[in-house]
Amino acid sequence: MAGKRRKPPPREPAERPFGSGSAGRVARAAAWRQRPTAAFVGARRGACIRTREPPMSPTRAARPPPPCPSRPEHLGRHAVLGRIAGGGLSTIYLGRRHADGVLVALKVVRHDLRDDDEVLAMFFDEARLLERLVHPNIVRTLEHGADPGRAFIAMELLLGTSLADVQRACAARGMGLHPEAVAWIGARVADALEHAHERTDDGGRPLGIIHRDVNPSNVFLGFDGEVKLIDFGLAKCHGRAITTRRGVIKGKLPYLSPEQIMQLSLDRRSDVFGLGTMLWELCTMRRLFGRSTDIATVRAVHCGPIPDPRALAPDVPRELAAIVLHALERNRERRYESAGKIARHLDALLGEAGRAVAASRLADMQRMLFPAELERQRRWKKPALARVV
Numbered sequence: 368m369a370g371k372r373r374k375p376p377p378r379e380p381a382e383r384p385f386g387s388g389s390a391g392r393v394a395r396a397a398a399w400r401q402r403p404t405a406a407f408v409g410a411r412r413g414a415c416i417r418t419r420e421p422p423m424s425p426t427r428a429a430r431p432p433p434p435c436p437s438r439p440e441h442l443g444r445h446a447v448l449g450r451i452a453g454g455g456l457s458t459i460y461l462g463r464r465h466a467d468g469v470l471v472a473l474k475v476v477r478h479d480l481r482d483d484d485e486v487l488a489m490f491f492d493e494a495r496l497l498e499r500l501v502h503p504n505i506v507r508t509l510e511h512g513a514d515p516g517r518a519f520i521a522m523e524l525l526l527g528t529s530l531a532d533v534q535r536a537c538a539a540r541g542m543g544l545h546p547e548a549v550a551w552i553g554a555r556v557a558d559a560l561e562h563a564h565e566r567t568d569d570g571g572r573p574l575g576i577i578h579r580d581v582n583p584s585n586v587f588l589g590f591d592g593e594v595k596l597i598d599f600g601l602a603k604c605h606g607r608a609i610t611t612r613r614g615v616i617k618g619k620l621p622y623l624s625p626e627q628i629m630q631l632s633l634d635r636r637s638d639v640f641g642l643g644t645m646l647w648e649l650c651t652m653r654r655l656f657g658r659s660t661d662i663a664t665v666r667a668v669h670c671g672p673i674p675d676p677r678a679l680a681p682d683v684p685r686e687l688a689a690i691v692l693h694a695l696e697r698n699r700e701r702r703y704e705s706a707g708k709i710a711r712h713l714d715a716l717l718g719e720a721g722r723a724v725a726a727s728r729l730a731d732m733q734r735m736l737f738p739a740e741l742e743r744q745r746r747w748k749k750p751a752l753a754r755v756v
């Protein structure tokens with residue numbers, strides 16, 4: 368990917384912010400440090416949000432959906448009701464189980480990739496892996512199957528939006544996430560990663576699972592405040608049948624670890640770095656490594672500056688900034704050795720009171736940011752309207 372460079376690289380923009388920061392958040396930050404939940408008290412709607420001046424402008428337009436082939440009528444023992452989202456390699460449909468009417472999410476390999484053996488092998492690896500992962504912060508996989516020409520995974524249906532959607536919505540409104548929300552999201556994703564990293568096979572041998580694609584589009588925030596890690600499509604474990612084609616780096620470039628960029632062998636600390644990048648961006652509402660070209664992004668991951676988040680967002684508590692920067696150590700020997708340790712540190716920072724209210728604060732924020740989406744998804748539950756998606 369990062370082939371030999373013949374001419375000087377294009378000049379990188381100094382930063383690609385979601386928008387500009389503000390000095391007007393310091394007082395709220397002080398309150399947050401003294402009383403972990405104080406900044407939330409009295410704020411009913413959007414309590415996890417801090418307002419920024421001047422307003423930020425979104426830098427990333429929503430991606431156009433991939434080409435949408437005709438929707439299947441049925442997948443295994445499910446009726447297909449409509450399309451939820453189109454991802455990189457797959458399309459997510461709303462489905463209903465014939466037997467009991469339970470609504471599910473059906474992930475289907477994208478039409479134009481359905482004959483790609485590598486993609487299919489990855490897809491079924493994801494399914495088998497996910498079926499082993501049972502954790503409150505990981506999307507629950509129910510079953511997988513292959514109708515003629517259609518490989519699918521049935522999952523619990525999540526109601527909400529991806530964290531990437533939240534970032535975009537905040538950017539469009541000139542808002543940032545409150546540090547307490549950042550800590551809560553980070554702790555729950557870290558819990559999910561720790562669970563995956565610690566999985567063993569039936570004989571008790573470590574599976575060595577690594578997610579490899581920890582980024583905001585693979586974190587789901589429910590309308591009820593739940594945080595779920597999704598999309599283990601690139602996850603890797605010992606003994607996995609599939610090998611990545613030589614020279615192909617997989618995953619979202621701005622969230623890869625330096626060792627992924629260098630194509631070294633990976634361990635769980637690679638996911639820790641991805642989580643660190645995500646948390647840095649949630650703290651500052653700016654891009655850390657994303658640049659206008661892939662080569663510039665790769666270089667930024669490899670050796671670009673990693674400023675203290677507090678230099679850009681002064682209301683980020685010192686302790687939170689220290690956790691984020693520790694996760695972002697390029698030398699993995701100096702990085703957090705496990706996601707579990709990050710979860711413990713973030714939970715300690717939140718305190719018992721902060722943890723107790725965090726989910727309901729996030730739920731408030733989600734409903735405030737996405738009223739139309741909430742309404743649309745509520746209609747899924749009404750049988751008569753379930754086709755209107």
Ligand SMILES: Nc1ncnc2c1ncn2[C@@H]1O[C@H](COP(=O)(O)OP(=O)(O)O)[C@@H](O)[C@H]1O
Pocket residue numbers: 451452453454455456457458459472474506522523524525526528529584585587597598599600
């Ligand atoms: N179980 C689910 N319930 C509801 N929506 C989901 C579910 N899984 C995924 N999605 C939606 O589909 C999008 C793409 O899913 P993902 O698994 O990341 O696919 P891809 O591998 O194509 O990136 C997610 O960002 C999310 O918005």
Ligand SMILES: [Mg+2]
Pocket residue numbers: 454455584585598
């Ligand atoms: Mg994804």
